[in-house]
Amino acid sequence: MRTCTPSHRRLRSFVALAAAAFATFVLSVPSATAVTGGSAVSGTAYPFVVKLSNATGSCSGALIAPQWVLTSATCFPSVTSVTAPPQATTAIVGRTQLDAIDGHEVAVAWLVPQGDRPIVLARLASKVDNVSVVPLGDTAPQSGDSVQVVGYGRSATEWVPNQAHVATATVDSTSATTFTVSSTSGPTTCKGDAGGPAVRTEDGERELVAVNHASWQGGCLGETETRTGAVESRTDDLHDALTQQTTSPILARYLDLGGPSSFLGNAIGSEFAAAGGTGQNYEHGAIYYSAATGAHIVQDQILAKYLAIGGPAAIGFPVTDQNTTPDGIGRYNHFGFTDPAGDASIYWTPTTGAHEINGAIRGKWAALGWETGLGYPTTDETAVTGIDGSAGRYNDFSLADTASIYWSTNSGAHEIRGDIRKKWLALGGAPKLNFPSTDESITPDGIGRYNHFNHPDGASVYWTPSTGAHEIQGAIRTKWAAMGWETGPGYPTTDESITPDTIGRYNHFTNSTSIYWSPSSGVHSVAGTIRDRWASLGWEAGRLGYPTSDEYSITGGRRSDFQHGYITWASTNNTTQVFYY
16 A cells, blocks of 8 residues: 655555455555545535645645645655744645636645644645635544545546546544545545545535545556555544644744744643633743733743742733833733733843732832833732731832832822831831822922821821931821921921820921820920920920910910910010919
8 A cells, every 4th residue: 555645756665465454554654745536626616625735746635724734744754843844835725727826825834743643734824714614523434434535636547637636435444543445436545645635524514534644546547556445544533633723823823933943942732721711831931822812922030920920810811922121121021811901010120030010009000100110020919918907918119219019908009119118117017007098299398208108097207308207197197287287397307206204195397396195185286485495394204294285376475385384485585484383
């Protein structure tokens, strides 16, 4: 028995096989192309039949998808892995006769062998959208079934036919990967038919069940062999695998990049299911796909981070390839489940490593200019609990003076940076003052900066170049706000501090003002010369105790009341007097 080989070569004879051994043909793996030896048919009758030609010879094939032709491995005998054709190969598709000008002549761009099965998928350089494809069958032919074997090879009367030929054959026996056929009315397949389709008609519709592989070639022009049987390589059991490959956006993307010669290198394993999509690993990266996001490349440390945090199930599929940041330093991928803009990202630089950022924190970071604003993330998004038990999250960033974005349900996402951030963290951060409820903001006078926090009693940290960063909260902050914030008492020059007797709290401010609080006296401000006199008497530890009023006007001056007396100030001579109860 002989394989269906290139139509312009002469075949060497195989060792003769006994007729009794016909069902167990030895399949050779010689060269390429072949055609059938039956009746000529118009290209419109079997529009999916393809002729493949190169400098070595010609083969047949079947168009099973607009950009994919299925053929025999004997057409490309040296090909063992995904590759471009060793020789420039052209596919003629949808042509009524070979010397006509209708149909298409398309270059074969890629060859995808099918494991140890002598079958190859050939990807065309462009789609052929106006030619009917042949559906793939998914059940094995049985002994006695009738099939049509089709190809562009030698016939009983022509060396190089101008049309495809079809022969009706009967299935004799079926094995795990092949079935044998024979015909009593003439040849089945001849030289040039290798790779042509073997089709079965089910409910009036043709379906592909095998490709032509080997034949005794009895009845073919120039042959003396009388046996007409042939061996077909089954495709029905490859239905799912072939469908997956011909419809795979991942494989298409990989081949468009250059396949194994691209930066991704060779494929590792097969495509795998991943959280509603698919993925494929390569030597130097991976491609992930979902219907909502498309097929995109993830590589290097970003891929390692992506997998470490849970991959598609955690932050969705890549919506971009790995890209270089505008400054040329970093790399990134955006990710998402359905949003084509993504709602998560992983960024990497040589100094920060790869870190993940998502949701509202990512949205805030983007609004602030991505890495051009706060720098690159230096942590993954990390959980933190507020003083009120609220759950929050944060990322730190590489800004030279330090920066973070914190988020909670109640506060939203806000950035905090520099000395204000350092002060807040030194005071215990979210577990002590809760989450930022503003970004770092400029004070109305343009001098200072501040963040407010959603502490249950209210809290802020204010900073100026001359005062540094100080925290103010609760009743003292409320009083300060009522007096005009920094436009009234000025900027805080201390954090809220505990008085020496541990009973009260206070902040000092730049405009010679202090605000004191105690459970018994409430919260009151003391300012100017009266404050200086009270300080000279020992503050709240002196005989007067805590203030019980703000400073208020009296005839000829001002007065502040205290627990055990009061201090007056005379405008005429700028003097104070102390009165005790």
